[in-house]
Amino acid sequence: MWTGTTPRIKVLVIDDSALVRKNITETLALDPEIEVVGMANDPLIAMDKVERLQPDVITLDMEMPRMDGLTYLRQMHAKRSPVAVVVISSLTPQGSSVALAAMDAGASEVLAKPDGNTSIGALAAKLSFHVKAAYAAKQRTRHHPKAPFTPAVRPAQVSHPASHAKPGDRRLIVIGASTGGVEALRSLLPALPQGLPPILVVQHIPAFFSKAVAERLNTLTPYEVREAVNDEAILPGECLIAPGNHHLMVVADAHGYRTRLTQSPPVHHCRPAVDLLFRSAAQTAGAHTLAILLTGMGSDGALGMHAIHQVGGINLTEHEDSCVVYGMPRAAVNLGVVDKLVMLEQMPKALLEALAELPT
Structure with a gap:
């Protein structure tokens, strides 16, 4: 559990929608244990900001210009990045397929991206919870690396x-x-x-x-x-x-x-x-x-x-x-x-x- 004496979890928000970036940032700002340290509208900008701001967690859109979120995530995974990732993906079968690939590539959590039927307010109650879960998972796997997936036994x-x-x-x-x-x-x-x-x-x-x-x-x-x-x-x-x-x-x-x-x-x-x-x-x-x-x-x-x-x-x-x-x-x-x-x-x-x- 976090207390007032422990550092806040630093989050970088990556999404090509200015409105979504603003809403996610405002939502996370309501939690005193989380600090949004920056925003980026695509992975190429995010690369520089991750280097400079050293976030603990990023929230990552999947569909963005110049580089999609899955490609960026795979690059992070290949470099063994210490940053935890919460994917925010569209509520479609295609989006779900990409989200599943994102988990294979190292994402800790997947949430539904707001669309015409839902708002970021629908995520408010659980967004900070999943950011904390992703952070906890990353901290554990950094100290206890896991082997690639294989079934436990045949x-x-x-x-x-x-x-x-x-x-x-x-x-x-x-x-x-x-x-x-x-x-x-x-x-x-x-x-x-x-x-x-x-x-x-x-x-x-x-x-x-x-x-x-x-x-x-x-x-x-x-x-x-x-x-x-x-x-x-x-x-x-x-x-x-x-x-x-x-x-x-x-x-x-x-x-x-x-x-x-x-x-x-x-x-x-x-x-x-x-x-x-x-x-x-x-x-x-x-x-x-x-x-x-x-x-x-x-x-x-x-x-x-x-x-x-x-x-x-x-x-x-x-x-x-x-x-x-x-x-x-x-x-x-x-x-x-x-x-x-x-x-x-x-x-x-x-x-x-x-x-x-x-x-x-």
């Missing part, structure tokens, strides 16, 4: 027959993640075999981008991964990801479980929120619930894990040593509701072992 390497779903099986797997979570999911999900109980995922990402993430994951896994839709049956052997800007919850019906999507107010500045998924799982699946909380800033998911703990489910959290940001797992640990802390590369094995312990 599906054939991890197996536990008792973990596979059978007719009438009531077990449910729920996963929550935030900063660094897209990479963590790319490690965990492809390492899981087919035939497991259903998996529901809340990852803090904007609308449209969640679909791009689901489609990418679906190409890596031996089972189907896709965005959830409202009021659909939740089936074994599938992984459903919460759409951006919608809370995902689970409800019971005569045949098992169904999804419920809502746009009720954000929780912890987030929609979707992990807590809402976890609490609904506790209420609906009870002791048949396995919850996993991966890397992320803040405390979302901790209270949901408390609810799961109270009904006899099993809670696993990612170990501090493999987290990009050890915020959400730490909050759950501090509540005393975590059954096991697990390094990310060991999470597939731990997940299957925990499933085998749950009542079916």
